[in-house]
Every structure is written in structure tokens, then in C-alpha cells.
Amino acid sequence: GAGVSQTPSNKVTEKGKYVELRCDPISGHTALYWYRQSLGQGPEFLIYFQGTGAADDSGLPNDRFFAVRPEGSVSTLKIQRTERGDSAVYLCASSLQGGNSPLHFGNGTRLTVT
């Protein structure tokens, strides 16, 4: 079946602009995660959704970052007033139930802020 889909695959934006990154999880997966991966590092937790609600947003670096999942399926990560330090690969993952269910990652969106 289809895996986790993320769009766009690449996004180049100017400093100060607003961007939206989209994630389509595996059908039936109730848990959805956003991670950020900088070059040469492991993924870093940003936010976790169980259904429609953000159960844990403690990894969001500051209030420029926000994520939604209004219908419990597709999620959008929104970054306002982008900074060069936001450049990274943003990975979305889903799992069947959350908890210790295995995570299935998308291919990520490579964000470059110039």
C-alpha cells in the first residue's frame, strides 16, 4: 500500500517568508509525528498528533512553528518568518496507534532558507 507522502520534496524560500509543508500519513494510522533532521544528525522530535489533537508539541523550537491535523489524517507544518537556521529536512512519520508502534517515515521535505 501507499506509504507516508510528503510534499513538496524540496522547498527553497527567502528569509522572512512563510512556508507550509504537507504530510499524508498511511491510511488508518492515528498517530502522526513531525521530526526535523539537520545534516549529519539524527531526526529531532517536533510534534506528535493522536487523531486531530496535538498531544505533544514540546519539540517545536519556537512560536514561529505550528502544525495542524484538522481531520485526523493530513497534517500541515507551518513556519512563519523563516530563518536560515530553519534549513533542514522535515520528516513526517505515522504509526498505527502511537505508543511504541513502529514509525513509518516519509521521504521528507528539504527546506532551504536563503
Added chain:
Amino acid sequence: GENVEQHPSTLSVQEGDSAVIKCTYSDSASNYFPWYKQELGKRPQLIIDIRSNVGEKKDQRIAVTLNKTAKHFSLHITETQPEDSAVYFCAASIGYKLSFGAGTTVTVRA
């Protein structure tokens, strides 16, 4: 929060030899330990995982061991092949939140 350290950062092995990657974690409450393989430009893919009530798990050429007392776990790849070349990440979690190590770049020399 949980802190996961991973060693070595790079590993070069001759094809057919074994590769071992070691990770330590800080929070004794962690109870789930997956390993992910990431090829260049691709998504991390789960290759094996172990839960805290198990000491060892094997899947063909891949095995993982867990020592809860010492808070460390290891990935063993036997009979390495060129397609094993990738970055490998360990992770530890309490509930839903996975904390990843920094990764090990494995190169298998033909």
C-alpha cells in the same frame, strides 16, 4: 528528556565481515529501541526493534541486543554486503517520543 549516544560515527568494513554499532541511553524508563537504516536522500526505514522485556532479537543477518542494567543496546550485522552501506540510527523511547542517536555511517568495501 532522553539522551541517546551512538558509536562509532563512521564504520568501514570488508564485505563479509561483521559490523557492530553501540548505543547508550540515559532514561531507565525507556522501553522501546528501534534501529533505522537511511540511504542517501531517502527516508529512514525500520530494520529491527526490541522491547525492554527482551534481551536479544535476530532477523536473518541482523541482531540487536539490549542490556537494561547498563542502559545500552547494540546492532550486529553479519556477513555484510555492499547494500548494507548506509547511515544507521538507533533510538529509544518512553511511550510515543523517539529520541535518536546521531547516526553511524557504514561503508562496506567490496
